[in-house]
Amino acid sequence: MTSLTFHGAAGTVTGSKYLLEADGAKVMIDCGLFQGLKQLRELNWKKLPFSPATVDNVVLTHAHIDHTGYLPRFVKDGFRGKIICTPATKELVKLLLLDSAKNQKRDANYANRKGISSHQPAMPLYGTPDARHAIKKLRDVPRQKWYQVAGPIWIRFHDAGHLLGSNMIEVEIRNQEKPLRLLFSGDIGRYDAPLYHDPSPPPNCDYLICESTYGNRDHADTDVLDMLEERVNKAIARGGVILMASFAIGRAQQLIYLLQVLMHKGRIPEFPIFLDSPMAVDATRIFKQFSEDHDLSEGRLSGRENVLDGPNLTLTRTVEQSKKINQVKGPAVIISSSGMMTGGRILFHLKRRLSDARNTIFLGGYMAAGTRGRRLQQGDSHLRIHGKDIPVKAAIDSISGLSGHAGKSELLQWLAALPRPKRVFITHGEKQSSSAFAKSLRQDYQFETVIPKLGEKFELES
Ligand SMILES: [Zn+2]
Numbered sequence: 001m002t003s004l005t006f007h008g009a010a011g012t013v014t015g016s017k018y019l020l021e022a023d024g025a026k027v028m029i030d031c032g033l034f035q036g037l038k039q040l041r042e043l044n045w046k047k048l049p050f051s052p053a054t055v056d057n058v059v060l061t062h063a064h065i066d067h068t069g070y071l072p073r074f075v076k077d078g079f080r081g082k083i084i085c086t087p088a089t090k091e092l093v094k095l096l097l098l099d100s101a102k103n104q105k106r107d108a109n110y111a112n113r114k115g116i117s118s119h120q121p122a123m124p125l126y127g128t129p130d131a132r133h134a135i136k137k138l139r140d141v142p143r144q145k146w147y148q149v150a151g152p153i154w155i156r157f158h159d160a161g162h163l164l165g166s167n168m169i170e171v172e173i174r175n176q177e178k179p180l181r182l183l184f185s186g187d188i189g190r191y192d193a194p195l196y197h198d199p200s201p202p203p204n205c206d207y208l209i210c211e212s213t214y215g216n217r218d219h220a221d222t223d224v225l226d227m228l229e230e231r232v233n234k235a236i237a238r239g240g241v242i243l244m245a246s247f248a249i250g251r252a253q254q255l256i257y258l259l260q261v262l263m264h265k266g267r268i269p270e271f272p273i274f275l276d277s278p279m280a281v282d283a284t285r286i287f288k289q290f291s292e293d294h295d296l297s298e299g300r301l302s303g304r305e306n307v308l309d310g311p312n313l314t315l316t317r318t319v320e321q322s323k324k325i326n327q328v329k330g331p332a333v334i335i336s337s338s339g340m341m342t343g344g345r346i347l348f349h350l351k352r353r354l355s356d357a358r359n360t361i362f363l364g365g366y367m368a369a370g371t372r373g374r375r376l377q378q379g380d381s382h383l384r385i386h387g388k389d390i391p392v393k394a395a396i397d398s399i400s401g402l403s404g405h406a407g408k409s410e411l412l413q414w415l416a417a418l419p420r421p422k423r424v425f426i427t428h429g430e431k432q433s434s435s436a437f438a439k440s441l442r443q444d445y446q447f448e449t450v451i452p453k454l455g456e457k458f459e460l461e462s
Contacts (some may be wrong), residue, residue, distance in 0.1 A: 025151025033069030053078035056150035061186025062166035063092035088165030161189030212429030215437025240358030
């Protein structure tokens, strides 16, 4: 008997947690945190309807916190098994879980100061010791190799092209002559994306569990290099410094890569790049360590061994080094986090650079309501930083087209060669997105589709 229960990313994009059971063996695929609106975040506090102690092992598609961020709590609540992932994912998960523990503490402190918590006092979901316990359970398994996770459950990783180390997971339940086959898509990346390989073709399966983040829309059809060249040259013409707000893992490395490629092709002038974020510096080290895991072909064309290196790139870790960047005059690029300017070192750079009309601030993609990033995006004349109102004189621009998620057409392209599975479970999408994607799969490919509800369990037949 084989069953699959959806404990997250059901009707929403976050909290990925799927429990796979076969002949008494129990395996969790992903163990993510719910993020975003309060009603979603509160789900992290709801006890799971099974004891983590009964789960044999966890398998991770990739390192993003909506796929891994519940692990420290899972371990705190009794999970004793191993956490299986690819080598690059293992390194990124270490960084992300420790950072997540810090964020949990910060949020709890904030709620207590403001008196806005329903728990008195507000507690963090987990602490740094819990994150460390989870990290100790990480075991790496290479791609393309079959691995027995528990009982009859075997898995094999294939590159999903979404983030360094990211995968789709092929599963075989080997308890009868013809094994039952499942495919968990994880998050599917884009075709021809900077830095990542194209997603691997999907292996045949009886049941597909497919994400639908962009199930109802496509990305704008712009060439990222053209877009960045135009924006950067415009910013340089203003005579100041370019400050880029970026997520520390993935986005920051893509930006460095794209800037280096443009410089080597002579499409933008050579200038210094500063990466000022300890976490982004650690992540860049991991990207360099796993260079076979990403596609540096553009950089290799221009004769560089590793475009995440170079005499023009300064990685700063200490506060002292960070302060020195204050003396830098343009043209130069400072990349710093957090991406939506809710905290981190970017705030010190904003305080220094925002009131000078020669400078340009680049925002990357989506900015959540209430963040400083959103305020700049909507054209506020002042920004409050560390208790001071700073006038916004610098130009505000944004960089688009760097999403790590396949758009609708790319998801359909990925599935084009897949023989019809018995059923497709559509997960990891807002309601409209999942239903639109289900409709496309029924119409274009005659797939049978289901959008599971949170907590819903399905028996899988071979
Ligand atoms: Zn992801």
